Amino acid sequence: MESMTVTANGYDFGAVHAAMRRYVDADVLAGVSSAVLLGRDLVDLHCVGWADREQEVALRDDHLFRAFSNTKLVTTCAVLLLLEENRFQLDDPVERFIPQLANRRVLRPGAAALDDAEPARGPITIRHLLSHSSGLSYGIFDPGTPIFKAYNERKVLNSATTLADMMDTLADLPLVFHPGTSWEYSVATDVLSRLVEIVSGQRFDAFIQSRVLDPLGMADTGFVVPEEKRHRLAAYYAGADLADPMKPGLTRADDAPYPQAYLRPFPRLSGGGGLVTTLPDMLALLRSLLPGGPTLLQPETIALMMTNQLPDRVRIRFPQFGDIQGKAFGLGGSLTLVPSRLEPRGAAGEFQWGGIAGTHWWISPQANLAGLLMTQRQWAFWHPFSFEFKRLVYQAVSRTRNASTA
DSSP states (O other): OOOOOOOOOOOOOOHHHHHHHHHHHHSSSEEEEEEEEEEEEEEEEEEEEEEETTTTTOOOOTTEEEOGGHHHHHHHHHHHHHHHHOHHHHHHHHGGGGGGOOOOOOOOOTOSSTTOOOOOOOOOOHHHHHHHHHSSOOOOOOOOTTHHHHHHHHTTTOTOOOOHHHHHTTTTTOOOOOOTTOOOOOOOHEEEEHHHHHHSSOOOOHHIIIIIHHHHTTTTOOOOOOOOGGBBBOOOESSSOOOTTTSOOOOOTTTTTTTTTTTSSSSSSOOTTEEEHHHHHHHHHHHTSSSSSOSOOOHHHHHTTTSOOOOOOOOOOTTTTTTTTTEEESSSSSEESSTTTTSGGTTTEEEEOOOOSSSSEEETTTEEEEEEEOBBBTTTOOHHHHHHHHHHHHHHHHHHHHHHHH
């Protein structure tokens, strides 16, 4: 693992630190760790608040966090390593490897029942899975729909079943759109975990351990927190009001998303959300995708990751928000085509994603800048704190750069 020493270079991140302290003091976050990379140089590292408020354990940079969908970046890298070995092509139908996903049917617009469906116009490809354009769903974000009901009744996300079992469960469920025609956040990355197992002949955890985690020195990342590390697992909290992310109040929720999660082995090795990790481990992963040193993937593969994979005019969309203007998707992360009013103007071209509990990363090739945030608050993906962090980081870097050229 590369150095965790902050490079002394005159950048002033005081406003960033003060803002993160404000969220802790306002009882919106229990604690937050953050880091900033300029190129591959660590130019800021900061921890504020608590890993465990009740026990008054101050947050440190070695605390463990439930990565949730930050796991997807690890899985994407695993898939792309196999792609580089020519084990498959991006536009290969996934049914060549996972026959349960053949002969897809697609719900008709406005369908009120699962049988109101038509044959898919084409197969699900590996590219579709990596870009969440497969037509699969998640059973989380669209309550009241037939597919939400079906995913939950059939327990698609059941941690007590294997990835192979999951493919059987998905076998006769319809898609929500024709593959490659739209975008929906979905279990696609878990399907990719199973693809890795089938193509490599290894369990998913064994493959990522040998090909991603060990090579990058990510010694604290895995599906289970060993007994000797449990004192480093940050407590998990739920906000006071799901509809108001800034309402003060946090409630301990360590049993989420299910009792004993991450504390003992479960059959489901979820490449979509199953890992626990640390800030240094995630920094190692981010650095491995940046120029200026050894990279996990070939430069052309990394460039492809950060290239829009969606059709023209298709954008990220969540049912409760509709289209997220200016946001498309690459391989394993979103792309900022046009920054929103919440983002710095220099954020165009950013590659980013995060987890539902507030672990969030972004890479800006144009600004030669990357950021990482780690907290443990339910439903903290694209939370106000992450947007403010990014804006203030860009401002700090811009001030110093402008001063040096004045």
